[in-house]
Amino acid sequence: MTARAPLYWNGSQLQEMSASQINTFVDLAVYYYSLDPSRTLTVSGSGGNLTAIDDTRLQAGAYSTASGSYPSEATTAEPSTVTVSYQRITQSAASVSTTADTGKTFPVYWDGSAVKHMTEADFLDTFIYPAITQMSSGSTTSQQAGTYFISTTTSVAGATLVSSTPIFSDTKADTTAYSAGTIGDHALDNPTTVTNYYLHRIDGVLTAPTILPLYGDGSNNLKAYSVAEIGTLMQEFVRYQVVSSSTGYTLTYNIDGSGTARGSAIVNTILTGGSGNYQTRFVDANDYRAQEFPDGTPATANTYQFKILKS
Amino acid sequence: LAISGFASITKGINLSTAIAGLKFTGTATDADALGGVAAANYLRSNANDTTSGTLGILNDSGLIVGADNDFSVFVDTQGVHVASLIADADMTFRVNDGGTNVTAMYIDGSANRIGIGTTTPTTKLDVSGTVNATAFTGPITGVVNSSTINVTTGGTIIFEGSSDDAYETTLTVVNPTADRTITLPNVTGTVVTTGDSGTITSGMFNTSTSLQILSSTGTVLKTIYGAGV
Numbered sequence: 001m002t003a004r005a006p007l008y009w010n011g012s013q014l015q016e017m018s019a020s021q022i023n024t025f026v027d028l029a030v031y032y033y034s035l036d037p038s039r040t041l042t043v044s045g046s047g048g049n050l051t052a053i054d055d056t057r058l059q060a061g062a063y064s065t066a067s068g069s070y071p072s073e074a075t076t077a078e079p080s081t082v083t084v085s086y087q088r089i090t091q092s093a094a095s096v097s098t099t100a101d102t103g104k105t106f107p108v109y110w111d112g113s114a115v116k117h118m119t120e121a122d123f124l125d126t127f128i129y130p131a132i133t134q135m136s137s138g139s140t141t142s143q144q145a146g147t148y149f150i151s152t153t154t155s156v157a158g159a160t161l162v163s164s165t166p167i168f169s170d171t172k173a174d175t176t177a178y179s180a181g182t183i184g185d186h187a188l189d190n191p192t193t194v195t196n197y198y199l200h201r202i203d204g205v206l207t208a209p210t211i212l213p214l215y216g217d218g219s220n221n222l223k224a225y226s227v228a229e230i231g232t233l234m235q236e237f238v239r240y241q242v243v244s245s246s247t248g249y250t251l252t253y254n255i256d257g258s259g260t261a262r263g264s265a266i267v268n269t270i271l272t273g274g275s276g277n278y279q280t281r282f283v284d285a286n287d288y289r290a291q292e293f294p295d296g297t298p299a300t301a302n303t304y305q306f307k308i309l310k311s
Numbered sequence: 312l313a314i315s316g317f318a319s320i321t322k323g324i325n326l327s328t329a330i331a332g333l334k335f336t337g338t339a340t341d342a343d344a345l346g347g348v349a350a351a352n353y354l355r356s357n358a359n360d361t362t363s364g365t366l367g368i369l370n371d372s373g374l375i376v377g378a379d380n381d382f383s384v385f386v387d388t389q390g391v392h393v394a395s396l397i398a399d400a401d402m403t404f405r406v407n408d409g410g411t412n413v414t415a416m417y418i419d420g421s422a423n424r425i426g427i428g429t430t431t432p433t434t435k436l437d438v439s440g441t442v443n444a445t446a447f448t449g450p451i452t453g454v455v456n457s458s459t460i461n462v463t464t465g466g467t468i469i470f471e472g473s474s475d476d477a478y479e480t481t482l483t484v485v486n487p488t489a490d491r492t493i494t495l496p497n498v499t500g501t502v503v504t505t506g507d508s509g510t511i512t513s514g515m516f517n518t519s520t521s522l523q524i525l526s527s528t529g530t531v532l533k534t535i536y537g538a539g540v
Contacts, residue, residue: 220533
């Protein structure tokens with residue numbers, strides 16, 4: 001780890017940045033990354049490449065019919081489980097290249113005896129890796145801008161809804177949709193949505209630094225980067241590391257894999273504890289119908305977690 | 312009747328016509344007037360004499376002084392001339408300074424030089440003393456020794472340099488808004504200007520130090536010299 005303290009012009013002389021001042025540039029790196037993330041997620045109706053997650057719910061058993069009397073409960077089909085698989089998130093990586101070090105591409109620091117330009121490794125250690133580490137945390141503030149999280153609402157302050165198509169809909173049987181009088185007429189599967197889950201991307205917030213690092217210009221004079229210049233340089237390297245790091249700073253997303261949970265846990269609810277709500281319907285002497293409707297109380301069948309992984 | 316000074320006297324001669332070559336002979340040793348003017352009032356040409364009247368020489372040839380025609384005052388179409396007529400003879404202009412005759416100005420005739428305060432001028436104008444003038448024109452060459460040089464409004468000091476060409480170095484000032492004093496340091500060296508480059512060296516700083524700007528690989532991109540602590 002060779003993080004450096006970049007030099008800046010304090011109005012009368014060169015001065016090393018403090019840790020908090022360096023952090024403002026870590027935030028700036030995150031902000032510029034958020035303007036053009038290299039690891040992106042999209043949502044579509046199907047065909048995603050993140051792990052599929054299943055929603056399960058009960059549906060009524062098939063109704064039975066008999067002449068002269070109702071089929072017994074024992075002979076009437078039990079409610080069954082319907083499983084709907086969601087694989088709606090597609091993860092993509094941009095192709096990124098970085099600027100080669102000319103010897104004075106990166107900011108300068110004081111090495112104890114001279115003003116020296118950072119190497120690329122110094123630059124990564126000072127700004128880029130801390131930015132990616134910050135982005136990979138479980139928080140969902142602007143310090144994680146450009147990364148994604150799951151929410152149960154379509155509108156979250158400080159974030160942009162990726163798609164109005166939920167990445168997962170938790171459903172359960174709608175027990176009110178079944179009635180004895182419509183046995184044979186109503187669908188077996190009458191779901192009702194418990195919760196929809198949506199994918200959001202965190203928006204960046206620009207807090208322009210009041211000081212700026214220095215570099216050697218064409219005449220080898222020290223010159224301050226503009227905010228856009230240093231921001232764009234950091235963006236380039238964050239984008240590259242996020243998708244191509246060989247030192248453990250790629251960012252990927254997964255469901256229930258390794259990493260840090262991002263946003264709401266995805267809950268699959270199902271009715272449990274019931275044995276089937278046995279109901280009968282007389283249609284005519286030759287059509288005595290019986291059916292078992294879903295019953296029970298909602299309970300969590302399983303929980304999925306959307307995660308971000310730095311690796 | 313005898314009249315002293317006249318050997319013979321002929322009383323009254325009336326001439327009825329003009330007679331050429333008529334002369335009186337004899338010696339008028341006691342004549343006291345000529346043309347009604349007392350004889351004592353005429354200037355002598357062969358002895359020291361004075362006049363209380365104005366002496367005018369109303370011709371261009373003017374006045375010549377000296378047994379050897381040493382000195383002349385004359386006029387011609389070019390104006391008035393005061394001239395030494397003897398080859399290489401010097402001219403001394405003297406004044407009586409508090410009772411003492413002193414030489415105020417001296418002209419070296421053989422060298423064609425003027426000395427003021429000196430009778431041995433070594434230049435065209437050699438002044439031993441202070442010169443005061445309201446203006447001076449023309450180039451100054453050679454060594455100038457002065458305790459103060461006051462360059463007046465809009466004035467400059469121009470250095471031709473080693474070559475008499477179209478290029479000179481001019482000293483001038485921005486119009487001062489208060490009295491300013493620029494003191495040159497007590498060292499031998501070269502004055503550095505804002506337009507100079509390559510002149511300042513580490514040796515010019517009292518406590519020399521340097522600051523290097525290095526590339527990311529350690530190559531020296533620039534070295535900045537200055538005074539350190």
